[in-house]
Amino acid sequence: MTKAELGLIGDAELVEELSLLTTQTARMRARMADIMAELERRRCAGKVRRHARH
Numbered sequence: 001m002t003k004a005e006l007g008l009i010g011d012a013e014l015v016e017e018l019s020l021l022t023t024q025t026a027r028m029r030a031r032m033a034d035i036m037a038e039l040e041r042r043r044c045a046g047k048v049r050r051h052a053r054h
Helices: 003-007 011-053
Strands: none
């Protein structure tokens, strides 16, 4: 959406769009945190497995 298009939209619609984007951003951040935690868990589990073999 361009700045010109934003100028054509009413306040209520802009607030609604901002709310939607804020919710989506929060969900994406939570998902990213979940993925990073899982990767860290796997990385640590891999180290434990490698050390257990020796």
